[in-house]
Amino acid sequence: MGKLIGIAKQFYDDENGAAMVEYSILVGIIAGAAILAIVAIGLWVSGRFGGLCDILDGKGSTGVAGTFGTCIKGTGVGT
Incomplete structure (x- = not known):
């Protein structure tokens, strides 16, 4: 019994x-x-790349349509 109490106390x-x-x-x-x-x-x-795509497509505030190329927002592929 003493051994069991010793193990319990150690635990x-x-x-x-x-x-x-x-x-x-x-x-x-x-x-x-x-x-x-x-x-x-x-x-x-x-979001930053999405904004860049918008600018490349001429949809942004500084973009001119057709001047900078195009960008497909979902894939990130541009020309």
Whole structure:
């Protein structure tokens, strides 16, 4: 019986599992923040290229139709 109590006390005092859970939560938060940053940057770049395509097609505020070429916004292919 004393051996069982000793094992139970050792299990109760062991904090390795709690530290692992804390580090797992921290890694999850960092990964989530990194994913959000990458998505935000991707959307920003996509918007900038979309604006460039509009200018190339003459739809932008500085573009003149037919002067700068064309751009297919969905594929990003231009002439």
